[in-house]
Amino acid sequence: MERPPAVILAGGLGRRMGGDKALRPFLDATLLHAVLERIAPQAGPLAINANDDPGRLAAFGLPVLADPLPGRPGPLAGVLAALDWAAAVGAPAVLTVPCDAPSCRPIWLPA
Incomplete structure (x- = not known):
């Protein structure tokens, strides 16, 4: 099975975490x-969904996808950006x- 493309959702404001969550x-x-480190293998x-200045993530060397909808409507806007990119x-x-959620383990289920 071919490995799927993946997008890390990092587009939120991070108010409860005191700033940029990523x-x-x-x-x-x-x-x-x-x-x-966990998802790359x-x-x-890979790409990152993030808003504001994409330059702050340049060191990761990945495409940075902004939300395609204005006003930061929430994580589903990041999913839409991921679908558009895919x-x-x-x-x-x-x-x-x-x-x-760095400690989550993906579970692959057969189709």
Whole structure:
């Protein structure tokens, strides 16, 4: 089975976490580093859904996808960005994971 493209959802404001969730310290790096380390071996092409200045995530070397809807309507806008990107890269599906759940283990179920 071909590995699906994956998008890490990091587009929220992070008000309850005191700022940019993706770049919050976690263990010896950041939440985004931890999620990337966990998901990269299981996914094909990777991208990050984030808003505001994409340059703050340039060190990760991944496409940064802004929400396609104005006003930050919530995480489903990030899922829409992921679906649009998957269609653009020719994938029939896309895996989305939150940037603030670094210890979650994906469970693959047969179709």
